[in-house]
Every structure is written in C-alpha cells, then in structure tokens.
Amino acid sequence: MKRSLLLLFSILFTVICVNAQTEEVVLRPVTASYTVGSGSSHLADTYLSPINYNGWSTSLNYDRWQAMKFNPEAWVMNLSFGFDIDRVLNQSGNAVMWSAGVRASWGMLHRWNVAKGLKLGIGPAVNLDLGCLYLDRNSNNPVAAKAAFTVGASAYAAYNFRLRRLPVTLMWQPSLPVVGAFFSPDYGELYYEIYLGNHGGLAHCAWWGNYFNLDNLVSADFHFGATSLRAGYRGRILSSKVNHLVSNHFTHQFVIGLSGEWLSLNPRKVISPKAKRYNALFE
Amino acid sequence: MNRMKVSLRHIGIYLLALAGILSAAGCHEIEEQDNTILNNFDMLWKVMDEHYCFFEYKNIDWNEVKVKYRKQAAEARNAKQLFRIMSAMLDELKDGHVNLSAPFETSYYRAWWSDYPQNYNERLVQEKYLFYHYSQFGAAYYYLLSSNIGYLRIPSFEYSLGAGNIDNIFASFLVADALIIDIRDNGGGNMTNADNWISHFIGEEICAGYISHKTGPGHNEFSKPFEMKVKPVEKGHWLWGKPVVILTNRSTFSAANYFATVMKTLPNVTIVGATTGGGSGMPFSAELPCGWGVRFSACPVYAPDGTLTEFGVAPSPGCEVDMSPADEFAGKDTILDFAIRLLTTGSN
Numbered sequence: 001m002k003r004s005l006l007l008l009f010s011i012l013f014t015v016i017c018v019n020a021q022t023e024e025v026v027l028r029p030v031t032a033s034y035t036v037g038s039g040s041s042h043l044a045d046t047y048l049s050p051i052n053y054n055g056w057s058t059s060l061n062y063d064r065w066q067a068m069k070f071n072p073e074a075w076v077m078n079l080s081f082g083f084d085i086d087r088v089l090n091q092s093g094n095a096v097m098w099s100a101g102v103r104a105s106w107g108m109l110h111r112w113n114v115a116k117g118l119k120l121g122i123g124p125a126v127n128l129d130l131g132c133l134y135l136d137r138n139s140n141n142p143v144a145a146k147a148a149f150t151v152g153a154s155a156y157a158a159y160n161f162r163l164r165r166l167p168v169t170l171m172w173q174p175s176l177p178v179v180g181a182f183f184s185p186d187y188g189e190l191y192y193e194i195y196l197g198n199h200g201g202l203a204h205c206a207w208w209g210n211y212f213n214l215d216n217l218v219s220a221d222f223h224f225g226a227t228s229l230r231a232g233y234r235g236r237i238l239s240s241k242v243n244h245l246v247s248n249h250f251t252h253q254f255v256i257g258l259s260g261e262w263l264s265l266n267p268r269k270v271i272s273p274k275a276k277r278y279n280a281l282f283e
Numbered sequence: 284m285n286r287m288k289v290s291l292r293h294i295g296i297y298l299l300a301l302a303g304i305l306s307a308a309g310c311h312e313i314e315e316q317d318n319t320i321l322n323n324f325d326m327l328w329k330v331m332d333e334h335y336c337f338f339e340y341k342n343i344d345w346n347e348v349k350v351k352y353r354k355q356a357a358e359a360r361n362a363k364q365l366f367r368i369m370s371a372m373l374d375e376l377k378d379g380h381v382n383l384s385a386p387f388e389t390s391y392y393r394a395w396w397s398d399y400p401q402n403y404n405e406r407l408v409q410e411k412y413l414f415y416h417y418s419q420f421g422a423a424y425y426y427l428l429s430s431n432i433g434y435l436r437i438p439s440f441e442y443s444l445g446a447g448n449i450d451n452i453f454a455s456f457l458v459a460d461a462l463i464i465d466i467r468d469n470g471g472g473n474m475t476n477a478d479n480w481i482s483h484f485i486g487e488e489i490c491a492g493y494i495s496h497k498t499g500p501g502h503n504e505f506s507k508p509f510e511m512k513v514k515p516v517e518k519g520h521w522l523w524g525k526p527v528v529i530l531t532n533r534s535t536f537s538a539a540n541y542f543a544t545v546m547k548t549l550p551n552v553t554i555v556g557a558t559t560g561g562g563s564g565m566p567f568s569a570e571l572p573c574g575w576g577v578r579f580s581a582c583p584v585y586a587p588d589g590t591l592t593e594f595g596v597a598p599s600p601g602c603e604v605d606m607s608p609a610d611e612f613a614g615k616d617t618i619l620d621f622a623i624r625l626l627t628t629g630s631n
Contacts, residue, residue: 044313049570050330052313091318092574094386137576138568186506188334188497188581190565192474196494198509212309241311244499248313 025275027263028072031065031282033221033230035257041086042250043099047144047185048135053097055088057251059234063259065280068108072278076121078107078154084131086251099249101131101146105175107154117160117283125154127177129213140190144247150180150206150213160283167223169282171232175215180206187243204242211240221259223282230259316572320365323571324356327369327383330569331376333500336583337564337593341377345502348375362573363387376579378593379536380566384576395533395560402532402557402606402618403467408436411614418455420448425455430623433459437480440472440538446520449483453521461526461626463619464546471537471562474584481545482516484523484552489513491545493585494565508585513545527552528622531598537562543596544586553625555602556618558595 041057061082068075086099107125114120131146154175161168181203185194194202204210219232231254238249261282265271316322328349338345352372359365366383370390373381383390409415413434417426421442425435433456456462481491493508515522531543531554540559546552564580571577586592597603602625610617 046313050313050316050326051570051572052315090570090574091316091572094574095570095576137570139566139578140581141567186496187499187504188336188567189506190494190496190567190582192565193494193496193509193582196509196511198494208309214309237310239310246311246313248311 025272026072027271027275027277028067028069029261029263029277029279031259031261031280033063033257033259035061035230035255037061037234037253037255039251039253041088041099042248043086043088043097043133045133045144045247047245047247048097048133048138048141049090051090053088053090055086057084057086057253059084059253061255061257067278067280074110076109076111076280078109078125080105084251095135095137098134099131101129103127103129105154107175109154109156119158119281120156122153122155124151125175126151127175140192143191145183148180148182148206148211148213150177150211152177158281169221169223171217171219171221171281173217177206177211177213178208180211182206182211182240184240184242184245187245210242213238217255219255221282226260228259231256318572320359321357323365323573324353324369326571327577328372330577331373331579334497334567334569334581335376335579336497336581337376337378338502340591340593343375348372366390378564378580379560379562380564380578380580382578399533399557400605401534403534404606404611404616405468407611407614408465408616408619412616412619420444420452423452425452427456427459428623430627431458431460432623432626433462434465435462436465438469440469440476440542442472443476443479446479446516449480450521453483453523459525461528462523463528463530463622463626465530466535466539466542467530467532467556468534469536469539470534471539474538474541477538477542478513480542481513483521484527484546484549485513485515486522487515489548490587492541492587493589494582495585496582524551526626528626529554530618530622531556531559531596533557533560536560540592540596541584544592547596547599548587553602554596554598555622555625556598556604558597561593561595563592
C-alpha cells in the first residue's frame with residue numbers, strides 16, 4: 001500500500017513538472033479606459049414626486065478588460081466602475097432634484113473571433129448600484145435611497161479595422177441584470193420609521209418585471225500609438241416598480257476619454273520571443 | 284464568408300430587436316402631466332386620495348369633496364382663484380399639517396387653534412413670573428420660581444439640545460421641589476428632539492407609541508403599527524424624578540403633541556391647561572404640474588395605548604384650565620398659577 005502511494009505521488013509530480021516546462025508563456029495585456037460622460041437625464045420617482053424631471057447628467061467611468069488566465073483565448077473579464085451625478089428640474093422649473101450614484105460590475109465573458117477583426121462575447125456579470133435622489137422641496141421625504149445587487153448578462157462586440165491608416169476599434173457593450181435584490185421603502189413609509197428600526201420589507205427580489213436596468217455603450221477607440229482616444233455614446237434605462245412606487249432614470253450621454261493597453265512585466269525577466277499575447281479587445 | 288455576413292447581420296438585428304422589446308417591456312411609465320387648471324386640480328385630489336392617512340378616521344367622503352370643488356375649479360380664471368378653491372378643498376381635511384404652497388402664498392388650515400382661546404401670553408410670563416432674569420439655551424429658557432419650582436420653557440422642538448445642555452438646565456433646578464415645562468404655543472419640530480427631552484425623565488426604556496404608513500393607494504391600506512421606543516439618557520447624565528407639570532394649549536401641535544402624549548404616561552407627570560392641537564400624522568410632500576407643493580399627513584402616529592391623538596391630548600383629569608381674561612389683565616397666568624398651586628399644595 002505504501003509503495004503504491006509513493007508511486008502515485010511520483011507520477012503526479014513528474015506530470016506537473018513536465019507541464020510546467022512545456023507551458024507556453026502567456027501575455028495578457030489590460031485594456032483600460034477612463035472616460036467622462038455628459039448628456040441628458042430624465043428622472044421620475046413617485047416616492048418623491050408624481051412629476052417627471054428632466055435635466056443634465058454627468059459621469060466618470062473606468063473600464064478594464066483582460067483575457068482570463070485559465071483560458072485566455074476564450075474568456076475575458078470586464079471590470080467597470082462609474083460615478084454619476086444628475087441635476088434635473090420639474091416641468092415648471094421651480095424645483096431641483098439631484099441624483100448621485102456609484103456603480104460597479106464584474107463580468108466574465110466567453111468570446112469568439114467570428115470574423116477577421118470581429119470579436120463577440122457574452123457572459124454573466126454581477127452588478128452593484130448604490131445611490132440616492134434628493135429633492136430639497138420635500139419635508140419628511142426629501143431622499144430616495146437606491147441600492148441593488150444583481151446578476152445578469154453582459155455582452156460585447158468589438159470590431160477592429162483601419163480608417164485610412166488609423167487603427168480603430170468599434171465596440172458595442174450592452175449589459176442587462178436579470179435577477180438580484182434591490183432596496184425600496186414601502187409606499188408611504190418614511191425613512192424615519194426605518195431609522196426607528198422597522199427594517200421589514202425593504203429588500204425585494206429583482207427581475208425584469210420590477211427592476212429593469214439596460215446599459216448600452218457604443219464607442220470607438222482611435223489608436224494614436226500607445227494611447228487611444230475613446231468617444232462614444234452611453235445610454236442607460238433604469239426602471240423599477242415595487243410597492244406601487246415607480247422610479248425611472250433614463251440617461252443619454254456622450255462619452256469621451258482615453259484608453260490603452262498596458263502590460264505588467266518583471267524587468268528582471270526577459271520576455272520569451274515565443275510568448276503568446278492575448279488581447280482582450282484591440283488587435 | 285457571405286453566409287457569415289448574413290448571420291452577423293441577423294444576429295445584430297435580433298439583438299437590437301431584443302433590446303427594443305426588453306426596453307419597452309421593462310419600463311414603467313409615469314404619465315406626463317398637463318399644466319392645465321383642471322389637471323392641477325385633479326392631480327391634487329389624486330395625490331391626497333392616494334396618500335392622505337386620516338380619511339377613515341375623520342369620516343371624510345373625498346369623492347364628494349371632489350364633486351363639490353371641481354365645478355368651482357373649472358370656473359377659475361387665474362392661478363389665485365384656483366389656489367383659493369384648492370385651499371378650501373384641503374381645509375375640508377381639518378388638518379394643521381396640510382399646506383398648499385404656491386409662489387405667492389401658502390395655505391394653512393387655522394381653525395384647529397383659532398376657534399379656541401389662546402391661553403398663553405409669553406410676555407406676561409417673562410415679565411411677571413421670570414422678571415426677565417431667565418437663562419437661555421438655544422430656544423429654551425428656564426428660571427427657578429419663587430415657589431421653589433423650576434420653570435422650563437420649550438417653545439419648539441425644531442432645535443436640539445445635547446444631553447449635557449439639558450444636564451445644565453436640571454443642575455440649576457437642583458434644589459427645586461418640582462418642575463413646570465411650558466410647551467404652550469410649541470408648534471412642533473423633530474420627534475427625535477422631543478425624545479431627547481423625554482429620555483431625561485425615564486429610568487428605563489418605554490413605549491412611546493406606534494407608527495404606521497400606507498402600503499398602497501387605498502384609504503385603508505396601512506402597515507402593521509411599529510412600536511416606537513425611547514431609551515433613558517446614558518448613564519452619567521441627569522434624570523428628573525421629581526413631580527412634573529406640563530402646560531399645554533391648543534397651539535401645542537405635532538411633535539409637541541407627541542411630547543405631551545408620551546410624558547402623560549409617566550407617573551410623576553401631570554398635564555395642565557387646554558387640550559393640545561393634535562397633529563399626529565407625520566407629513567409627506569408632493570407637487571403639482573404647475574410647480575405648487577403640497578404637504579399632508581401621511582403616517583399616523585399612535586399613542587402608547589394605541590389611540591390616535593390627531594384631535595389633541597386632553598389635560599389630566601381635573602386639570603383643564605383656561606386663562607381668565609381678568610387674570611391676564613391683572614398680570615396673572617391662570618394656567619401657570621394652577622400648576623404652581625398643584626405642585627406646592629397638591630390641590631387645585
């Protein structure tokens with residue numbers, strides 16, 4: 001028995017060592033972008049007001065793509081953060097509502113090189129959205145807090161081509177939460193009651209019927225050397241209905257910023273000429 | 284390659300169609316509201332219909348009210364006329380927490396106090412009883428009366444005092460035999476500020492009442508009442524255990540009404556004066572297409588015994604006192620004198 005176990009371990013050790021020697025060197029550059037967005041916003045939240053509000057919206061966005069270590073050819077990951085501020089007015093222009101929110105998402109997408117220069121990807125993503133609306137004209141209900149944790153689908157289509165001699169990457173990136181949980185007070189519940197300790201019924205299961213959050217980013221990266229210029233459009237539709245309370249937040253933004261690829265390297269190690277590079281988006 | 288192009292085009296079309304269908308299905312529409320006279324009227328009526336919390340308690344037929352005032356609204360020729368009609372409609376609720384706010388005016392229902400004697404003359408108290416020598420902390424002021432009774436005036440619960448501030452007030456009454464807290468004309472403020480004061484009069488956690496809220500637009504859709512508790516002030520701070528008399532009048536309203544409700548349940552506390560003005564619905568706000576704001580009672584707050592005090596808190600038995608005009612003319616506060624007599628002799 002003892003001899004058999006020793007034999008098994010030695011075989012396993014040999015296999016691992018041989019694998020390590022034959023494992024190809026893989027380079028997985030990170031594609032990162034930093035953008036600012038600005039555009040229009042439509043806000044309505046019946047907890048605060050029965051009236052629709054319209055105004056402007058701004059955002060700061062960070063987006064990070066990288067091929068995944070376990071199968072860099074077929075899988076990429078996407079991490080994104082955003083911070084949004086909206087200022088909107090009621091239709092008579094005498095009341096201001098503010099909205100502030102942060103969002104984060106992480107997705108793992110399977111990708112296919114479907115044609116020359118064209119990559120498609122789709123996969124699951126987890127999303128966290130936190131924020132609040134503030135309407136200062138209200139007395140005891142000036143704030144509507146927003147929080148949601150959702151799991152959904154994220155996808156992308158990236159097309160690399162040349163505009164005359166300039167390399168360009170066109171990308172469409174939609175994301176859509178499918179299930180999760182989100183926060184909402186009851187129909188006429190004051191936050192004072194929540195503060196007193198009544199925490200029942202605040203979390204709700206989210207699905208498309210009561211929590212719909214579609215985010216679309218269409219962008220073009222113009223590659224001027226190591227750094228690229230990103231310009232595009234971000235549209236977001238967030239609509240929820242629970243406890244007879246409806247909340248809508250629609251934004252259309254023009255986004256502009258910088259993007260690029262970078263690679264973490266150990267200066268003491270020489271990159272093997274046989275190293276294989278897996279780009280997440282660009283070519 | 285051609286097949287691939289066709290497939291890609293199809294995929295693109297399907298994805299766009301899917302996005303369109305999902306957007307249409309997932310969005311919950313909030314109707315745009317026309318800024319017309321009748322639509323503003325209807326909107327106000329609807330906001331109140333769906334959110335106001337005392338229709339059943341006050342036995343108000345809101346549909347009948349609509350019929351009565353909509354005809355008048357249809358004949359309104361300008362914003363001020365419409366405002367008057369809407370204000371009159373809101374007055375049917377007989378609620379001091381209901382206001383309509385336009386750029387030129389805010390409506391108030393005043394009959395909850397104007398139909399009653401005022402029962403308070405601040406200047407008289409300051410001059411004849413405190414001799415203008417009172418000490419002041421924020422809005423509150425206090426003085427040790429010649430009968431060795433502390434007099435504490437809390438004109439509002441809008442402003443908070445820390446436990447240390449309240450300690451200092453009580454420290455100045457160290458030798459006093461009893462305390463009079465005057466909350467006449469106190470129109471309310473924050474219930475948490477009232478709780479801060481209450482916490483100095485209790486040795487253990489107490490039930491301060493119950494709060495409920497609407498769970499839907501129906502007149503009877505309410506949540507199960509949630510118990511509100513007040514804890515004693517942290518150790519090391521002053522607790523008042525000697526007799527207390529609270530002076531109230533009809534203008535004691537909202538958070539002050541809550542303060543009187545809770546304090547009345549304590550064994551060493553007597554309420555003297557007139558029935559308070561009530562106001563036991565915590566207000567919510569909404570607005571109309573024309574930009575006018577509306578405030579209304581939305582969340583009923585119940586007394587510890589489960590009753591509503593929307594119409595006020597009655598004085599303790601045998602302690603209902605009105606200020607006599609003759610006394611006032613002679614420089615006497617009938618209610619304050621009654622309280623002093625009660626605390627010094629035990630009789631009224």
